[in-house]
Amino acid sequence: MEQAIEDLTRGNVAEVKVILATVVLALAAYQLLLAAVGYGRLRLPPLSSAAALWTHRASGDTIVLLTVTVAAMCVGYHGFELGDDGGTHAIVALALLGAIAVKVLAVRVGGRLGRLLPLLGASVFALLTITWLTSAGDFLGVG
């Protein structure tokens, strides 16, 4: 697995993960804007709430795909450790994956769970930011 990841990234495993994670974070910030337009909290004259919500879902699918890819690369290359260095990162990343799973379930099931979507979305963004800060941000000297 390690060798496959190494080959796939041409030896730039950390760099590729940092780039993908940063793209996810940037798109997640855009998701907040789209959700605000979609729920009518923010008005952008050229964008209707239906169009904003459609793009929110499309962009969200991309985010899930990229997040799972980065997580698979992390676990496949570094393994899963709750030691001193990566402990916070691993725990927050696990919570992030759980929050994403609950959010996807809420979208599919709807009803009462659907009412929690704004809260779940905010939680996913917060967890994503902490996960980024404890890995990619650290690598870039931001975290």
Place this chain on the structure above:
Amino acid sequence: MERPSQGVQLLGSLLAALAIAAVAVAVVTAQFGPTSSAERELREERLEQREEAIEERQELLEERLEQGR
């Protein structure tokens, strides 16, 4: 201001997402610089080899000096 058609709105918002992703890639890549890890490792390896060669030459020189005495 008149709102564009639904298709244009969707396309525009998707293009905005693409642009955001492209800017994120460009900014992070600029932080890393143009050199890949593989190239950097190769350069470090060459540097190590050169240092080893210098050390070997110095040892050889010292041996010769001792033999000369």
